[in-house]
Amino acid sequence: MATRQHRFTIRKSVEIAPGVVHLFLTTPDGPAEHLPGQFVMAQLEDSEGEFTRSYSFSELPGSDANELVISRVNDGRGSEIIFGLTAGDELSAKGPFGRFVLRNESPQRYIMLATGTGIAPFRAMLPELRRRIAEEGAEVIICQGARERSGLLFGDEFKAFAAAHERARYYACLSRDESVDAEQHECAGRLTMILEQLGPNAESDIVYLCGNPDMIDESIEMLKARNFTPRQIRREKYFS
Ligand SMILES: Cc1cc2nc3c(=O)[nH]c(=O)nc-3n(C[C@H](O)[C@H](O)[C@H](O)COP(=O)(O)OP(=O)(O)OC[C@H]3O[C@@H](n4cnc5c(N)ncnc54)[C@H](O)[C@@H]3O)c2cc1C
Ligand SMILES: NC(=O)c1ccc[n+]([C@@H]2O[C@H](COP(=O)([O-])OP(=O)(O)OC[C@H]3O[C@@H](n4cnc5c(N)ncnc54)[C@H](OP(=O)(O)O)[C@@H]3O)[C@@H](O)[C@H]2O)c1
Structure with missing residues (x-):
């Protein structure tokens, strides 16, 4: 464009x-x-x-x-x-x-991780992700990280997305609020913790990372140790 x-x-x-x-x-x-x-x-x-x-x-x-x-x-x-x-x-x-866009690719699973306002691009991608779930059988996992619940931007939209699709999941990680509500898909801790728990698999997954550069660097190290190649990791760092 x-x-x-x-x-x-x-x-x-x-x-x-x-x-x-x-x-x-x-x-x-x-x-x-x-x-x-x-x-x-x-x-x-x-x-x-x-x-x-x-x-x-x-x-x-x-x-x-x-x-x-x-x-x-x-x-x-x-x-x-x-x-x-x-x-x-x-x-x-x-x-x-920018090239932080959904490409012509058909992984079994998309794992999307965002901190803070880094969730913005994933919101814009929701309709295309919905299409890929319906037409390509993809699984989509969106994980949002914020200090506190008030920083879960558009959280309700992501919850509704996950509720509407069997193959979609949403997690909210609160790093500075212990009072999490598991029913609302919340967990205490940083996004990198949930990434580990998801067991990323280079055979089936493509991972998109957006926001805090430290989160992105740590996630990339974790993914490299699991044999992900640079092509399987997409990233947008919000500052250097
Ligand atoms: C491709 C791309 C897309 C982006 N999209 C968004 C977006 O959608 N929404 C959004 O809010 N930001 C986004 N950013 C970040 C944004 O461009 C600015 O860098 C950010 O808003 C800070 O700008 P500033 O002029 O207010 O601060 P600056 O004057 O640039 O920085 C002031 C000080 O704060 C530090 N700093 C800079 N950014 C941050 C930060 N995010 N957190 C903590 N410390 C920081 C700097 O190192 C400096 O010491 C994006 C960045 C990139 C590269
Ligand atoms: N959040 C607010 O209340 C707020 C309000 C106004 C302005 N701001 C300013 O806006 C800027 C961005 O703030 P933000 O809170 O949106 O973004 P942020 O500082 O980048 O933090 C967002 C989330 O990323 C986590 N994180 C940081 N490093 C990580 C790593 N290496 N691995 C995994 N997760 C990591 C943070 O956890 P930790 O909490 O453990 O660091 C937090 O949960 C900052 O300058 C901030 O001062 C923030």
Whole structure:
């Protein structure tokens, strides 16, 4: 899909968790086209000059707006601007970019791991994952990691996805809250713990990792030790 210059208008900005904003963006030409899993590069400017920050598209295909989900980083240059945006403001951005997309592949099992706002691309992939479950018999396991329950972004959508499909599962790992509810698919600890428990198998699985770079590096080490090749591990690190 060709990269284009976009001039978005903020339709609304909603704080969906402490320090996390959900932005709805429109253009006169309709939503910017992209594949689920791709991102835009926002072109920002502050007193130090111009700079860019990347944000993944999170909306479901067919939505009438593009959606971004952004976590506030303390003293972050981009965060200062993004968290000041209100309805009617404009945001310039280029995109789409990225190869963190579902490819033409037919593994028996998809294992998707995300921390924090790293869940955004997986939300956008849900309809295609649903199709692959129905038409290709794939199994899909989505694991979301957050410090506390309030950080389980779109958790209800993933729960509904898992409830609707026999071959879909959802786990929520809370790293700083011991009061977990197993009926709500919650467990105490980090995502890497659940990855180990799933017993990833290089013969049958493809693993997608998004968000915290330490989680991604640790998961890759674990998967390499289980004979996964780089082609069987897809990753999008949110900072280096
Ligand atoms: C491909 C891609 C897609 C991304 N998509 C999203 C997205 O959908 N939503 C989203 O919230 N972010 C996303 N990010 C991260 C985002 O681009 C910014 O890096 C992040 O928001 C911090 O930017 P900032 O300007 O506020 O902070 P900066 O000014 O860049 O950083 C301030 C300080 O915080 C540290 N830091 C930077 N990022 C983090 C972090 N995430 N956690 C803790 N410390 C940090 C820096 O090392 C620095 O010391 C994505 C990154 C990439 C590469
Ligand atoms: N979460 C919040 O309440 C909050 C609110 C506002 C702003 N912020 C800021 O936003 C940024 C991102 O915060 P975030 O909480 O979304 O993301 P984060 O700090 O990347 O943490 C998200 C999850 O990833 C886990 N994690 C970290 N390293 C890991 C590893 N090596 N393996 C497995 N899991 C790992 C964390 O566990 P641990 O808890 O064990 O580290 C946590 O459960 C930070 O700068 C933060 O200060 C956070």
